[in-house]
Amino acid sequence: MVNVMxxxxxxxxxxxxxxxxxxxxxxxxxxxxxxxxxxxxxxxKEGVHGHTGGTGNTQRGLGELHNVxxxxxxxxxxxxxxxxxxxxxxxxxxxxxxxxKIL
Amino acid sequence: MTLNIKQLTIxxxxxxxxxxxxxxxxxxxxxxxxxxxxxxxxxxxxxxxxVRTQAEVAQKMIDxxxxxxxxxxxxxxxxxxxxxxxVASASSKMLENYVATYDAFVTKKLRDAGAVFxxxxxxxxxxxxxxxxxxxxxxxxxxxxxxxxxxGSSGGSAAALAAGAALAALGTDTGGSIRQPAAFCGVVGxxxxxxxxxxxxxIAMASSLDQAGxxxxxxxxxxxxFDCIKGHDPMDSTSYPDNFPxxxxxxxxxxxxxxxxxxxxxVDPRVLQNFETALEQMKKAGYEVREISLPSLALxxxxxxxxxxxxxxSNLARLDGVRYGYHADSTNLLEDYxxxxxxxxxxxxxxxxxxxxxxxxxxxxxxxxxRACAVRETLRDGFTKAFEEVDIIATPTxxxxxxxxxxxxxxxxxxxxxxxxxxxxxxxxxxxxxxxSGVVEEGGxxxxxxxxxxxxxxxxxxxxxxxxxxxxxRDSNII
Numbered sequence: 001m002v003n004v005m006x007x008x009x010x011x012x013x014x015x016x017x018x019x020x021x022x023x024x025x026x027x028x029x030x031x032x033x034x035x036x037x038x039x040x041x042x043x044x045k046e047g048v049h050g051h052t053g054g055t056g057n058t059q060r061g062l063g064e065l066h067n068v069x070x071x072x073x074x075x076x077x078x079x080x081x082x083x084x085x086x087x088x089x090x091x092x093x094x095x096x097x098x099x100x101k102i103l
Numbered sequence: 104m105t106l107n108i109k110q111l112t113i114x115x116x117x118x119x120x121x122x123x124x125x126x127x128x129x130x131x132x133x134x135x136x137x138x139x140x141x142x143x144x145x146x147x148x149x150x151x152x153x154v155r156t157q158a159e160v161a162q163k164m165i166d167x168x169x170x171x172x173x174x175x176x177x178x179x180x181x182x183x184x185x186x187x188x189x190v191a192s193a194s195s196k197m198l199e200n201y202v203a204t205y206d207a208f209v210t211k212k213l214r215d216a217g218a219v220f221x222x223x224x225x226x227x228x229x230x231x232x233x234x235x236x237x238x239x240x241x242x243x244x245x246x247x248x249x250x251x252x253x254x255g256s257s258g259g260s261a262a263a264l265a266a267g268a269a270l271a272a273l274g275t276d277t278g279g280s281i282r283q284p285a286a287f288c289g290v291v292g293x294x295x296x297x298x299x300x301x302x303x304x305x306i307a308m309a310s311s312l313d314q315a316g317x318x319x320x321x322x323x324x325x326x327x328x329f330d331c332i333k334g335h336d337p338m339d340s341t342s343y344p345d346n347f348p349x350x351x352x353x354x355x356x357x358x359x360x361x362x363x364x365x366x367x368x369x370v371d372p373r374v375l376q377n378f379e380t381a382l383e384q385m386k387k388a389g390y391e392v393r394e395i396s397l398p399s400l401a402l403x404x405x406x407x408x409x410x411x412x413x414x415x416x417s418n419l420a421r422l423d424g425v426r427y428g429y430h431a432d433s434t435n436l437l438e439d440y441x442x443x444x445x446x447x448x449x450x451x452x453x454x455x456x457x458x459x460x461x462x463x464x465x466x467x468x469x470x471x472x473x474r475a476c477a478v479r480e481t482l483r484d485g486f487t488k489a490f491e492e493v494d495i496i497a498t499p500t501x502x503x504x505x506x507x508x509x510x511x512x513x514x515x516x517x518x519x520x521x522x523x524x525x526x527x528x529x530x531x532x533x534x535x536x537x538x539x540s541g542v543v544e545e546g547g548x549x550x551x552x553x554x555x556x557x558x559x560x561x562x563x564x565x566x567x568x569x570x571x572x573x574x575x576x577r578d579s580n581i582i
Contacts, residue, residue, distance in 0.1 A: 011457070018416060018460045019423070019437075020453055021445030033454055034461065036516050038471075041405040044478050045470065068340040084204040090430030099425055100436040 002042035006034045106133045109267035113176050113324040116270055120165055120175050127162040127175035128155065130270075131219055134177040138221065138268035144244045146253075146262040148182055150222040151189065161217040172327045174217030179269035181260050182223040183230055183306035184315065186210050189220075193306045194238040195228045197422050197429045197447035207304020208339065209273060209315050209332045216331050221269050224259030228449045229419065230280055230308045232256050233521045236512045237451040244508070245287060248548035251505040254284030257318070261288040264318050271328055272318040277308050278407050279500075279525025281316050282537035286500035286553025289539045291570070292318050293325045294525075296560045297532035298343040300329075301336030309414035310341075312407075312529040322538060322570035329563060343561075355558075355565040358385060359395035359493030367401070369520060370502040373543045374552060378499045381540045381554045384576040385497075390569070393493055399485040402478050403527030408519060409462050409475035410530070415452075416459025422447065454515065479530050486531045490559045495569055498524045500537040500553035504545070524555060534558050536566040538573055 011030050015022045022030065082095060091098040106125070119125040131154055138150055151157075154177075161175035180186060183193040185203035187210075192198040206214065213220075227237035235243040235258030243258045245251040246266040253262040257274025261284035264272045274281040276294040285292025293316045300315050307313060317328035336342045360382065366375070382392050424430035424443025431442035448456070462471035489496060502523055511518040528535040537553040544550075554573065558565040 010461075014457045014460045014464075017464070018456045019420075019440040019444050020448065020456060021441040022453065026450070026453075029450075030454060030457060033515055034458060037408060037458060037519075038461070040516055040519075041408045041471070041475075044402055044405045044409070044474050070337050070340070081204055084202075085426075088201060088204070088427035090424060090427075097426055100439060102436055 002039055002045070004035050004038040004042060006031050006038070106130070108133045108137055108270070111270060112320050113172060113270055113327055114321075116176060117170070117172050117174075121170055127158040127165065127219065130175060131155065131158045131177055131221075134221060134267070134269060137266060138263070141246065141263075141266040141268050144246060144249070144262050144266055145241050146224055146243050146259045146266060146268060147179065147222040148192070148194065148225050148240055148259070149190065151220055154219060154221055157219040161219055164217045171216040171331070173213060173331055176218050176270050177221045178213060178218045179222060179224045179260050179263040179272040180210070180220055181257050181272070181274045182226050183275060184210060184273055185304040185306070186220060186223070189223065191223070191306060192239075193229045194226045194240055195447065195449065195452070196239045198306070198427075199239070199429065201427055203304075205304065207315075208301035208336045210304060212332045212334070213273075224257070224263050224272065226259055227256035228452050229306065229415075230256040230275055230277055231415070231451050231455055233279065233283055233518055234506070234508075234511070235259060236508065237449055239449055242508055245505050247289060247550055248505065248546070250507055251548075251550070252287065252508055254287035254501075254505060256280040256284075258284045260318050261285055261290055261292065264288070264290050264320070271324060273315060273328075273332075274318055275305055275308075275313055275315050276529065277312045277314075278411060278529050279522040281318065282500050282525050282535060282553070282555060283522065285318055285537045286539075287505040287551065289542070289551030290318050290320060291322055291325045291539070292316065292537045293329055293563070293566070294528060294535050295329060295333065295563060296534040297529075298341050299333050299534070299561060299563070301334070301339040301342045303336050303338035307418045309411040310418060311414060312411060314529070322536070322567055322574055325536065326563075326567045347561075349561045350559075352564045353494070355390070355494035355569050357391045357393055357493045358382070358569070359393055359489055359496045361397040361400055361496065361498065362394050364397060364400040365498055365524075367523070369523075370499070371504070374499045374502060374504070377541050377543070377552045378497075378554060381573070381577070382497065385569075385573060388572045388576045390572070395489050395493060395496070397485045397489055399478070399482040400527050403482060403530055404519065404523055406475045406478050406482065406530055407522070407526040408458070409471050410479065412455040412459035413463050413472050414459070416456045416463060419448075419452070419456055451515070482527060483531045486533055486557075486559075494558075495565055496557040498555050498557070500524060500555040504543050504550035504552055528555075528557055533560055534563045534566060536570055538570050540573075540577065
C-alpha cells in the first residue's frame with residue numbers, strides 16, 4: 001500500500017472547503033481515516049496487470065452515460081408548489097427565503 | 104382466516120385478494136400486527152397514519168376488477184424515497200423534519216398500481232454505510248439475530264420484509280445497499296441496470312451509481328415489482344427510453360465465476376463452501392459453470408471509494424440549512440453553513456464529504472478522480488468481454504454473514520470491505536440480484552447467506568430465469 005500523508009491543517013482546509021465545522025477531536029480521527037482510506041484507494045494507480053486503465057474505446061454502448069436534454073416546456077401552473085416549498089425553509093419572509101447579509 | 108404473513112408471497116396474496124378470500128384491510132392489519140411485534144428491531148422509522156385509507160383505495164381497485172399484481176400489497180419504503188406529504192429524512196438529523204413535496208417516480212408507479220405504503224424504513228444516513236449503524240435514529244437489528252446488523256444501507260427495508268412487517272420493500276443500491284442487506288436478512292434483492300428505473304425523487308447520494316430496486320421473498324415477486332417500477336422518465340436524464348433496442352431474452356446457460364477474485368483474503372471459508380454448493384446445485388439444474396478471469400474486479404472498491412465520495416461531496420452541497428433541513432444559527436452566513444452542516448450531518452457523512460473534497464481538489468484530481476474514471480472504463484470493458492463468453496456471472500453477495508453490531512463501526516475501511524463483491528456491479532452499471540443460498544450457524548443463530556448473479560445491461564430477465572432455477576434446486580436440496 002502507498003503511504004499517504006495527511007496533516008491536521010489539510011483536514012482543516014478540507015473542512016473549510018466543504019463548509020463543515022469539525023471539532024478538534026474529530027480532526028485527529030479524520031486525519032487517520034483519510035490517510036488509511038487514501039492509501040487503500042491508491043491501488044488504482046498501479047493499474048490492472050499492465051493495463052493503464054481505459055482502452056481508448058470511445059464507442060458508447062448500452063448503459064453508458066450520454067447527455068440528454070429535456071424540452072423546457074409545459075411548465076406547471078405558477079405558484080402551486082410555493083407554499084409546500086416555503087414550509088420547509090428554516091427562515092422565510094413572505095414568498096422569499098431569508099439569508100444573512102454577506103456585505 | 105389465519106395468515107402466515109411471514110411466508111406469504113405477493114403472488115399468493117394477489118390470488119387471495121382477487122378471489123375475495125382475503126380483503127386488503129385484513130392483509131394490512133396482519134402486516135401492521137407484525138410491524139408492532141417487531142418494533143424492537145427498529146426497522147421502521149414511522150408507520151404511516153393513512154395505511155387503512157390506502158387499503159380502501161386498493162380494495163376499490165380490486166372490487167372494480169382493475170387490480171394489478173401489486174394492488175393492496177403492503178410495502179416498506181426506504182427513508183430516502185420521496186412520498187408526497189410524508190417525511191423523507193434519509194435517516195439524517197439534517198432532514199429529520201423534511202416533508203416531501205412530490206412523489207418519487209417509483210412511488211408514483213407503485214401508487215398507481217395500488218400498493219399500500221406501510222411506513223418508511225431506517226437506513227444508514229444518506230445511504231452511506233453497510234450496517235444501518237450510521238442512522239441518526241439508532242441501529243436496526245437483524246431479525247435472525249438481534250445482536251447483529253441487518254446490513255445496509257437499506258437495512259430497515261430488508262429487516263421489515265424478513266420480519267413479516269411488509270410483503271415487499273423498496274431500497275436504493277449505490278454500492279450494494281440492496282443486495283448486501285438482502286443477503287444478511289435472507290431475502291431477495293435486485294439492483295436493476297443503471298438507467299432502467301428512474302432516480303427522480305430519490306435523495307441523491309452518488310448519482311452515477313444510485314439505483315432503486317426491490318426486496319422480495321422470491322425472485323418472482325422481485326420481478327413483479329421491477330416490472331412495475333421500471334420505465335422511462337423524462338425527469339431523470341439518465342433514464343433509458345422504453346423503445347431502446349434491447350437484446351431478446353435468451354435463457355442463460357453458462358455461469359462465469361471469477362475464482363481468483365472470490366478467493367481473495369478476508370472471505371469467510373463458510374461463505375466459499377456455501378457458494379461452491381450453490382454452483383453444484385446450478386450444475387444439477389443444467390447450467391455450465393466456467394471459470395473466468397476479470398482482474399479489474401479487484402480494483403472495484405478503490406474506484407468506488409473515489410467516485411462515490413466525489414459525487415457525495417457535490418450532491419450534498421445543497422444541504423446548507425437555507426432552503427430546507429437543519430439550520431444552526433450563528434454570527435454570519437458562512438458560520439451558519441459551517442455549523443448547520445457540521446451539526447446536521449453524522450460522522451460517516453462528514454468523513455465522505457471530506458474525502459470527496461480531497462479527491463476533487465486541484466492537485467489530486469488527476470491522480471484520483473480522473474484515474475478512477477479511467478479504471479471504471481476498464482472494469483466496464485472487462486464485464487463486456489466476460490459476457491461474450493458467459494451468460495451470467497456468479498459471486499457470493501458478501502464475504503461474511505451478518506456481523507455483530509459495533510464490530511466494524513470504528514473502522515471505516517473494514518466496513519467498506521464488506522461491499523467488495525457488490526460495488527463492481529454499480530461501477531459497471533450492470534444488473535445483479537442476491538438470492539438466499541443457505542445459512543451458517545453461529546452462536547445458536549442461523550445467519551443467512553446470499554448468492555449474487557450478475558447479467559449484462561438490461562438483461563434482468565436472465566437474472567430472473569437463473570434465480571428461479573436456483574430457488575427450485577435450492578429448495579429441493581439436490582446435492
